[in-house]
Amino acid sequence: xxxxxxxxxxxxxxxxxxxQIVRDKSAFLLGIVMPVVLIILFGYGLSFDIRDVRLGIAxxxxxxxxxxxxxxxxxxxxxxxxxxxxxxxxxxxxxxFDVEALLVLETRRGATAxxxxxxxxxxxxxxxxxxxxxxxxxxxxVKNSQAAGAATVPRIWFNESAESRRYLVPGLMVxxxxxxxxxxTGLVLAREWERGTMEALIATPASPLAxxxxxxxxYFVLGxxxxxxxxxxxxxxxxxxxxxxxxxxxxxxxxxxxxxxGLGLFVSGVTRSQFLASQIxxxxxxxPAVILSGFIFDLRSAPVWADWLAxxxxxxxxxxxxxxxxxxxxxxELAIRDFAVLTAFAVLFLTLAYWxxxxxxxx
Numbered sequence: 001x002x003x004x005x006x007x008x009x010x011x012x013x014x015x016x017x018x019x020q021i022v023r024d025k026s027a028f029l030l031g032i033v034m035p036v037v038l039i040i041l042f043g044y045g046l047s048f049d050i051r052d053v054r055l056g057i058a059x060x061x062x063x064x065x066x067x068x069x070x071x072x073x074x075x076x077x078x079x080x081x082x083x084x085x086x087x088x089x090x091x092x093x094x095x096x097f098d099v100e101a102l103l104v105l106e107t108r109r110g111a112t113a114x115x116x117x118x119x120x121x122x123x124x125x126x127x128x129x130x131x132x133x134x135x136x137x138x139x140x141x142v143k144n145s146q147a148a149g150a151a152t153v154p155r156i157w158f159n160e161s162a163e164s165r166r167y168l169v170p171g172l173m174v175x176x177x178x179x180x181x182x183x184x185t186g187l188v189l190a191r192e193w194e195r196g197t198m199e200a201l202i203a204t205p206a207s208p209l210a211x212x213x214x215x216x217x218x219y220f221v222l223g224x225x226x227x228x229x230x231x232x233x234x235x236x237x238x239x240x241x242x243x244x245x246x247x248x249x250x251x252x253x254x255x256x257x258x259x260x261x262g263l264g265l266f267v268s269g270v271t272r273s274q275f276l277a278s279q280i281x282x283x284x285x286x287x288p289a290v291i292l293s294g295f296i297f298d299l300r301s302a303p304v305w306a307d308w309l310a311x312x313x314x315x316x317x318x319x320x321x322x323x324x325x326x327x328x329x330x331x332x333e334l335a336i337r338d339f340a341v342l343t344a345f346a347v348l349f350l351t352l353a354y355w356x357x358x359x360x361x362x363x
Contacts, residue, residue: 181260
């Protein structure tokens with residue numbers, strides 16, 4: 001086949017695929033509507049910020065410091081404060097789940113002592129409540145000049161407001177692009193295998209590479225449009241800053257989308273079933289993006305083997321690049337490493353998809 005014939009076949013098949021996408025509402029829903037719905041739904045609905053803490057204060061000490069602490073917690077919007085006159089009364093409220101935590105202020109050896117009792121049924125929230133109470137107490141003591149010695153005043157870099165939304169939105173983009181890329185080619189093309197249209201396409205004189213390009217290019221453009229809408233939502237709805245480079249964010253997203261499209265093509269070619277393709281998509285794409293990307297679970301606290309396992313999947317590298325682009329900037333050596341790994345994954349999965357397509361044609 002000549003070079004001119006190759007590009008003529010590629011252009012014709014790409015145009016055919018584009019027209020099919022325009023007619024097929026499911027591709028539009030997966031590529032455009034689903035990413036926007038997910039980024040808005042989870043962006044507003046998912047939050048790790050601590051708020052509405054039902055805090056009880058047993059103010060047995062009658063000192064000025066105890067009164068200052070009680071006033072500080074009462075006026076803090078994070079806490080819904082209930083003041084008790086005795087420790088016994090406060091512990092009854094804690095046992096009855098009327099409060100989530102009890103701060104006992106009492107006098108010991110002439111000084112005000114504080115003890116914090118927390119409902120530990122929900123362990124992550126208990127840790128967050130403990131940190132919030134400790135931080136609020138420290139700030140109150142510093143303001144009232146009650147702290148002995150040097151005071152430690154925390155200052156947060158890269159996410160000054162400490163909003164979990166700025167941390168979560170890049171992670172949501174990883175999940176959205178994972179599902180979009182794999183579902184666009186995985187489920188949609190598996191349906192073509194079930195209907196027999198892929199066999200008709202393979203029977204044409206077009207080469208496997210022409211078929212691969214015609215299947216990837218239209219869905220790649222469609223996926224980029226959906227990703228672009230997610231980026232606009234991150235910038236203007238959630239006010240996520242871009243302290244690094246928008247080029248890093250865009251190029252890494254394009255590479256990651258190619259990984260998802262290639263893996264989806266390979267899965268659809270192997271299974272040729274929408275049901276099996278959906279199951280494999282969840283196992284090989286969605287679960288690693290949620291569990292092993294560092295989006296929800298901090299990999300630094302995971303066992304060594306779990307950290308190694310996470311770095312065997314693409315999402316963790318894409319997540320690092322998004323955080324570099326949005327929140328931190330700098331660290332070119334880390335960006336170069338992550339770009340190299342994502343490029344290797346993209347080449348691997350597109351090669352597997354090409355091999356699978358060529359294998360079907362040879363049969």
